[in-house]
Amino acid sequence: MTVVDLTIMPNKMENLTSRKMGVKAASEYLGVSTSTVRRWAQGGYLPGIKIGHRGVWKFTENDLNTVIKNPLDPEEFIHNHKDVPYNWASTKKTYEQIVKELSDIKYAVDQSSIVAVTDKDGIILHVNQKFTEISKYSREELIGKTHRVINSKYHSKVFMKDLWDTILSGKVWHGELKNKDKEGNFYWVATTITPFLDEKGRPFQFIAIRNDITERKMIEERKDEFISVASHELKTPLTSLKLNLQLLERELKKAPAQKRDAYLNKALTYTNRLSRLIGDLLDISKIQSGIVEYEMGVVDIDSIIKSSIYSVQPTSEKHKIVQKSSPHVKVKVDKQRIEQVLNNMLTNAIKYSPKSKDIIVDVVKDSDYVTISVKDFGIGIDKNMHNKIFEKYYRVKEVENSFSGLGVGLYVSHEIIKNHGGTMWVESAKGKGSTFYFNLPIHKSK
Incomplete structure (x- = not known):
């Protein structure tokens, strides 16, 4: 039985002779430690190879028909197909092609x-x-x-x-x-x-x-949490709405007008809240399906800001929304959608600043864009959460049990602004309030 070189290295095929190789020589030849050489041999990772007398490796020609069991080194991994002849003198090219294919597969797997x-x-x-x-x-x-x-x-x-x-x-x-x-x-x-x-x-x-698959699993977890929270958020205003309507029905004939108005106002508040929640859910569905329609028109950004403040201010007697500047800048937008974004920003500013009073709206313009900001003095957001809060279903863990919400408003707002050619971002520190920004391209008359 002819003894041949143990390495079967494709670039050293001409060295497949009947010589023997010691452990140290094999270590230098393969570029690995002597302990690795011994481990491979003793552990049986290369069948047909063993350490013989005086630490000599032995590899026979018959062993070439055995799969060498080290899949991570293509130069040592020979695929055991019966239709592949191992006549090395005549089929060296075939062998090298096999090794090249295995090397390519290993590279692709390692990359992905x-x-x-x-x-x-x-x-x-x-x-x-x-x-x-x-x-x-x-x-x-x-x-x-x-x-x-x-x-x-x-x-x-x-x-x-x-x-x-x-x-x-x-x-x-x-x-x-x-x-x-x-x-x-x-x-x-x-x-x-x-x-x-x-x-x-x-x-x-x-x-x-x-x-x-971490990102996918996180989305699945958020979706599960979202379903749970959405069920609660939708059930709460429905229960309150039903209760106030029942009270109104019972007291309609005997209650004074002021009491009846109070019931009606509460019912209207919960109806509006329910409408916003359903609207957010529908918007997510439309965004995912790519069927959001925008009714674009040229408007003054100041009119949108004033309309939003007018809509949101009555929801909180404690807070005061102040518009710091009022530049008249024309933008081509869907007015209702941009109001939706600004309403969301103002509502969040009120919600997450329960111990402060002022909400400041500011407008800054340059040659190409107008930037709108909403600043509060509330609980703030940790810096490592700044990008995550614009993700679908994301809610900051520290506040999700203290504040209601579905975790979709900022995601929807971010998508609306992006589809208007603008960007949305936040500057905030935990415990020091937050300032949310978005910008829009300025409409320039031709």
Whole structure:
């Protein structure tokens, strides 16, 4: 039996001779440590290779028909198809084509997915760059450990037992896992774990390929919360509306006019609130479907601001909305939609500043845009939440139990302004109030 070079490196095919190679020489040849060479040989990751007398590797030509079980190194992974001949003298090009294809596949997987390889006991043997990026652990911190290092303790023992029972039986496992990175942040991954089987059909190694689905899971969680909150928010005004109408019906004949007016005003307030909630839900549906229609017209921005203040001011006797400046600037917009945005900003300013009185509206223009701002002196928003508050269904955790709302108003407003060619943003600090801005292109007469 002819002894040949253990490496089977495609760029060194001409070295496939009958010589032997020691562990140290193999280490230098492969560019890995001697301990890695020994581990590969002793661990059986390269079948047909073993450390013989005096630390000599032996690899026979017959072993070339065996799959080399290191899927992360295409130069050592030879796909075991019966129709692929291993006559290296005549089929060197075929071999190199196979390795090139495997290299391309590995590159594509590494670019798109989070990859880890473990032994049969779950000890991590390899992770790719995307694994270190999402887990925030270095390779050195992961190799030799198990996945307990990123265990979020979210999943039950029954769930994890089912996972292990599946892969240890030689079957592929598909599912979603919630993990925890080095900094304590949680993330979700869609996971496929594939077992590699030995000649007796027993798993000796696993490869896990994952994709980050954290954003999707967060949206799903927000949607679930939204449904719960929406049910409550819609039920509350309906209950109050029904109660006030019942009281009005009972007292209609005997109650004085002032008392009847009070019941009617409350019923009207709850009706308006319910109408706004339903309007927001319809707007989300239209935005997602891309069927929002805008009735564009040239208007003075000052008229929109004054109309919004006139509409919102009566909702709070405690607060005073002050318009700081009144420049007359023409914009081409859907007047009703821009009023909707400004109404939302003013309503939020009142809601989130329960201990202050003043709400300030300001207008600034430059050569191309007019910028409208609404400033309050309320609870403020933490800086790391500034971008998130414009996302669909998002509500700041610290205040969601203290203030009503669906978490859709700012999302709808942001989309309306974006569709008018403008932008919307916030400047705020926790405990120091907030200033919300949006700008619109100035209409220039031709």
